[in-house]
Amino acid sequence: MQRTTSVATRRAYVRLAKLDIVDYYFGVLVVWTLLPTALRLDGGVLATTGLFLLGEVFVIAAMVALDDLTGFRDGSDIANYAPDDPNRRRYRKPLVAGTLTEAQVLRFAWITGLIGALLWIAAIATAPHAPLWTVAVIGVTYFFAVQYSWGVKLSYRGFQEFFLAALGWALVLAPYGLATGSIDGNVVVQALVFGLGPLLFGVYSNTNDVKGDREVGRLTVAALATPRGNMLFILALTAVEAVLIVGGPLLGTVWWFPIALLPTLLLRVRQVRVAFGKGDILRARLLGIRVHRVTVVALVVVNLL
Structure with missing residues (x-):
């Protein structure tokens, strides 16, 4: 025992x-x-x-x-x-x-x-x-x-x-x-993209936990904003990540950086659709974890090649 x-x-x-x-x-x-x-x-x-x-x-x-x-x-x-x-x-x-x-x-x-x-x-x-x-x-x-x-x-x-x-x-x-x-610029871009990964599943967790967070005064964007405002915030974060990826070559990454991270861009669109089109926030959160791992694989491939 x-x-x-x-x-x-x-x-x-x-x-x-x-x-x-x-x-x-x-x-x-x-x-x-x-x-x-x-x-x-x-x-x-x-x-x-x-x-x-x-x-x-x-x-x-x-x-x-x-x-x-x-x-x-x-x-x-x-x-x-x-x-x-x-x-x-x-x-x-x-x-x-x-x-x-x-x-x-x-x-x-x-x-x-x-x-x-x-x-x-x-x-x-x-x-x-x-x-x-x-x-x-x-x-x-x-x-x-x-x-x-x-x-x-x-x-x-x-x-x-x-x-x-x-x-x-x-x-x-x-x-x-x-x-x-x-x-250098390449390192900064990859660090920024990497850091946005955990954020882009964390905000979906916050969306699901909004009721409990409001009750205890936890000031997340989801708790402070309206559902529409929170959705726009998440869309803005998704857009920032896309801009970093597409604009990476201008900041020091290889020219084919956006091509390598195309799976990330496509999966982010799917994540948004699952969350706000189908209303399945926790599934979108889980998808966000997978998107981050796909992104890591893409970054590793870019760096090794």
């Missing part, structure tokens, strides 16, 4: 850390393919990138654990993961499911946050390059990650959408800067 309980608790911690949502972690893969060929197998670069990736896993684990704790305490997660909603799986929220206690979640967040900080410090210390702008990006990213739903509660103050994208941008720009000491 004790062993069964221990296994169940470990599984609950894995779910708390959202380790199955790997979409931000793909940024390191994009970075590795962006590197000059001579650096891709460089020992120092690989060690630094590995430390950064491990740190990223722990920092994000701390971020989402604190987000779950805040969502449980204010009741938004309980409302959004109601037992009568078959599309939201309560077991993904250990506090709502009752598989972990608040004390366990808070302790997990503190430990993973500390480990993540130490790993990022180690990445900076061992990096071939550590320009001030890169160190600043890492420091700011760490600070606001742990403040996402805790402390200043960025996600409750109207900054959630910006942070979801900015986190993706930072997780490409920072490790690339540690490896090379510089950035």
Whole structure:
């Protein structure tokens, strides 16, 4: 019985850390393919990138654990993961499911946050390059990650959408800067496109969770705007991504960059139709996750070729 309980608790911690949502972690893969060929197998670069990736896993684990704790305490997660909603799986929220206690979640967040900080410090210390702008990006990213739903509660103050994208941008720009000491237009465009991926499934989650978020005062665009205003906001974000892709060659990408990312453009149209044409927001969210992964594959192919 004790062993069964221990296994169940470990599984609950894995779910708390959202380790199955790997979409931000793909940024390191994009970075590795962006590197000059001579650096891709460089020992120092690989060690630094590995430390950064491990740190990223722990920092994000701390971020989402604190987000779950805040969502449980204010009741938004309980409302959004109601037992009568078959599309939201309560077991993904250990506090709502009752598989972990608040004390366990808070302790997990503190430990993973500390480990993540130490790993990022180690990445900076061992990096071939550590320009001030890169160190600043890492420091700011760490600070606001742990403040996402805790402390200043960025996600409750109207900054959630910006942070979801900015986190993706930072997780490409920072490790690339540690490896090379510089950035160019191609790197910036790919970082921006990568960061918009998690945002363009996050806004659909917010659309679904609008009732619970309004009740607890979580100031997302979906909660603040009318349904039409929220739809226009999502369409605008989709258009920004399309402009970045189509205009990429003008900013430093290869000329065939828009062709390589044509699947992304087409799938975004489908995502919008599913959400606002058919009214299936959660299906559109799931499609958004898949679109992001298709985009990552396209970026990797572009960089390797």
